[in-house]
Amino acid sequence: MGHMEYFTQQLINGVTLGSIYGLIAIGYTMVYGIIGMINFAHGDIFMVGSFVGLIALVVLGVSAATPFFLLILALLVVIAIAMALTAVWGWTVERIAYRPLRGSFRLAPLITAIGMSITLQNFVQISQGARVKPVQPIITGGYSLMEKDGFVVQISNIQIIIVVLTVILMAGFTTLISKTSLGRAQRACEQDARMASLLGINVDRTISLTFVMGAALAAVAGVMFVLYYGVIDFYIGFLAGVKAFTAAVLGGIGSLPGAMLGGLLIGLIETFWSAYFSIEYKDVAAFSILVIALIFLPSGLLGRPEVEKV
Amino acid sequence: MANTTGESALDTGAVGAEIEDERRAEAVRGEPPFTEHPASGDRLAAALKDAVIAGLIALALAGPMVGLRTETAIGGLSLSQHWLPVAVIVAVVFLGRLLLNLFVWRTGGRTKPITATSFRLLPSGEQLEKWRWPGLVAAIAFTIVMPFLPFADRYWMDQAIVVLTYCMLGWGLNVVVGLAGLLDLGYVAFYAVGAYSFALLATNFDLGFWVCLPMAGILAAGWGLILGFPVLRLRGDYLAIVTLAFGEIIRVVIINWYDFTNGPDGISGIPRPTLFGIPFERGDDGFAAVFGLEYSSIQRIIFLYYIILVLALVTNFVTLRLRRLPVGRAWEALREDEIACRSLGINTTNTKLTAFATGAMFGGFAGSFFATRQGFISPESFTAIESFIILAVVVLGGLGSQLGIVIAVIFLNTAFEVLRGLDEYRMLIVGLMMVLIMVWRPRGLVSTRRPSVTLSGRAKAVRGELVGEGSG
Structure with a gap:
């Protein structure tokens, strides 16, 4: 098989995986930007999102046999349901675990986040069972791009959907942050929450909406994960969460394009490492890159260096 | 809501x-x-x-x-x-x-x-001060005689050993997080290094527990330095995520390096500790025969209990003494204000590295104790959730408070045991409890701290809120 072909195939796989990480990473980076805390429960919000999506898929009875237009419609409905319900989860977690601790000691919300993460995992384990949930492939088919010596480079429909959806969401999201009044309020809170509140911005509401938006994007990532991998369980949130957070830090935490870039990089590193070196050490590779990147660029690739004031 | x-x-x-x-x-x-x-x-x-x-x-x-x-x-x-x-x-x-x-x-x-909330769970600082020494003596005396008290059967001894192990881990991590103010989310890595050092040395070179214990501590401290060095420039949450990543890297390497660590199958046949060469087993050379006692498996458990008791007390004692040495004062100064620290000529690099190494060393000791107690270790015992639990113990108790850690460990362990009958609901409730306690008391269960240094020379307890939390 040709090297070029193999490389292209891995590139496609890596970009798909990176898109999923990027969508989760946005939730981390926005929350960090606005209140400066690691929302450790975000990985589990992604997991809840994937379960809500799965339940919606089963309720609607979507399968590979569904006609094309109905399938698209059903998928949109599933994504909308997952986004809405997961957003409620995100809002509730913020309300219970983080808001009472606003302005308090830095480590306290970190511990409540860990507590929430444990709670969500066990809640799903009890309510949905501990065993893995296999899903029949729903979106099938794809295109062959090139072929050499029997090795076919393929891009599947689901990969196209994931990447396109991510690009659309990213574009919409960037517009929301840079153009709308909500985005302006968010950026104001990020810079100086007290000043923003003096200027009449409801800081609590803005922070809640940040969690809601982060959770909704994580839900999209969750639905895509179900469709792409076809297997989920209550524990997927931890590793995906750590990877996505790694992506957010790598890209420069607090920066939206950084989160997307970091997600893509982590996805690519993981895929290429698995393809060319060893699949066992792919997590080690991703984390090592993070460590090395941070040693040379302590505030990430696109992050602003922190200015220390005395 | x-x-x-x-x-x-x-x-x-x-x-x-x-x-x-x-x-x-x-x-x-x-x-x-x-x-x-x-x-x-x-x-x-x-x-x-x-x-x-x-x-x-x-x-x-x-x-x-x-x-x-x-x-x-x-x-x-x-x-x-x-x-x-x-x-x-x-x-x-x-x-x-x-x-x-x-x-x-x-x-x-x-x-x-x-x-x-303004009400206190514990008596105020002054009241606590009066009972400090009597309380300490009573607590130590109780822990020493506990194995011989009528209620102390196998179950209670096992619980006591678990509590003491986590106290030791908590105290070790407290050096890094509570004193030096460096947020370490990968503490379990050092626990794993200690456990695996002992297990590998013992099974490959036939060394006993007492020889391996210091070596495991030194190796863990060495790893503390290795991991500490690259993260010196990082602060706050960047430090947290990198230490978390290190913890995961060590675990993944242990799982996959099959020739060396036996991978996910773990290492079994780890030797039990001996009392000056006398093993705790049935037979003529065993502890029971040498001392003319009836053989009972509880003797070994009691011996293990005393080992971890001594280890934990040493950890606590060393930490308390270190706080009075220049290096300990430098840790606390670093936590309060890193820039002021540097301006006063404190070498922050060395200060951070010693904090990492000291914390790691205690983790290594605890790890080798864990290995010898279980007789079998596998990577499953060293997951990130373990790091989170240890950190939760430190923060729930009250960051920097040695007593708080004991209270938090006993509380969490009791919760685990009481909820044992609830099976799968146990972790759900524990998670919710962590949230509620933190919301109720963000500064931990113990609300006062003793300053290490005062101008008058007489330490008076201060409110926990007045102690810095560090930015590293």
């Missing part, structure tokens, strides 16, 4: 948080007499509306996740329906919220910030 408009603008912002907390506490304490209560009809209506909203949210959360359970079936997934639990959850949330609104939160729909 609900009432999003209640909190004032002052509730946000981290600048001058201590002063702000104080003011807010004052404000809340002074509140009830001055707040006009709305007419009772209005209050009932408001409370009902609030409870209905809470109930609807609970329905949205629990409805699909609990009501519709996906089951693996032939040809895909099927759904089974469980609407009774959903109804129970929604009813509990609705009624709970309604009752809280009517009888607990009496200030007319305004939720009190729970953070500002």
Whole structure:
């Protein structure tokens, strides 16, 4: 098989995986930007999102046999349901675990986040069972791009959907942050929450909406994960969460394009490492890159260096 | 939940948080007499509306996740329906919220910030001070005679060993997080290094526990330095994520380096500790025969208990003494203000590295004890959740407080044991409890700290809020 072909195939796989990480990473980076805390429960919000999506898929009875237009419609409905319900989860977690601790000691919300993460995992384990949930492939088919010596480079429909959806969401999201009044309020809170509140911005509401938006994007990532991998369980949130957070830090935490870039990089590193070196050490590779990147660029690739004031 | 408009603008912002907390506490304490209560009809209506909203949210959360359970079936997934639990959850949330609104939160729909509770779980600093030495002596005396007390059977001894192991881990991590203010989320890595060092040295070179114990400590401290070095420039959450990554890297390497660590199968046949060469087993050379006692397996357990007791007490003692040495004072200075530290000529690199190495060393000791106690170790014992639990113990107890860690460990362990019958609901409740305790007491269960240095020479306990939290 040709090297070029193999490389292209891995590139496609890596970009798909990176898109999923990027969508989760946005939730981390926005929350960090606005209140400066690691929302450790975000990985589990992604997991809840994937379960809500799965339940919606089963309720609607979507399968590979569904006609094309109905399938698209059903998928949109599933994504909308997952986004809405997961957003409620995100809002509730913020309300219970983080808001009472606003302005308090830095480590306290970190511990409540860990507590929430444990709670969500066990809640799903009890309510949905501990065993893995296999899903029949729903979106099938794809295109062959090139072929050499029997090795076919393929891009599947689901990969196209994931990447396109991510690009659309990213574009919409960037517009929301840079153009709308909500985005302006968010950026104001990020810079100086007290000043923003003096200027009449409801800081609590803005922070809640940040969690809601982060959770909704994580839900999209969750639905895509179900469709792409076809297997989920209550524990997927931890590793995906750590990877996505790694992506957010790598890209420069607090920066939206950084989160997307970091997600893509982590996805690519993981895929290429698995393809060319060893699949066992792919997590080690991703984390090592993070460590090395941070040693040379302590505030990430696109992050602003922190200015220390005395 | 609900009432999003209640909190004032002052509730946000981290600048001058201590002063702000104080003011807010004052404000809340002074509140009830001055707040006009709305007419009772209005209050009932408001409370009902609030409870209905809470109930609807609970329905949205629990409805699909609990009501519709996906089951693996032939040809895909099927759904089974469980609407009774959903109804129970929604009813509990609705009624709970309604009752809280009517009888607990009496200030007319305004939720009190729970953070500002002014009552104390423990007696105040001065009272605590009086009982410091008698209490300490009594506690140590109790732990020494405990194995011979009538209730101390196998179960209680095992629990005591677990509690002491976690106390030791907590005290070790406290050096890094509580004293030096460096947030370390990968502490379990050093625990693993200690356990694997001992296990590998013992199984490959036939070395005993007492020879390996210092070596495991040194190796773990060495890893502390290796991991500490690259993260010196990082601060705050960057440090947290890198230490978390290191913890995961070590675990993944242990799983995959099959030739060396036996991978996921783990290492078995780890030797048990001996008392000056006398093993704790049946037979003529065994402990029971040498001392003319009846053989019983509890003797070994009691011996293990004393080992971990001594190790834990040494950890605590060394930490307390280190706090009085220049290096310990430098740790605390680093936590309070890194820039001031540098301006005064303290070498922050060395200070951070010694903190990492010291904490790691204690973790290594605890790890080799864990290995010799279990006789079998595998990577499953060293997951990130273990790091989180140790960190939770340190923070729940009260960052920097040695006593707080003991209280938190005993509390969590008791919770685990009491909830054992609830099976799968156990972790769910423990997770929720972590959240509630932290919301109730963000600075931990012990509310006072003793300063290491004072001008007058007489240490007087201060409020935990006055102690810095570090930015590293």
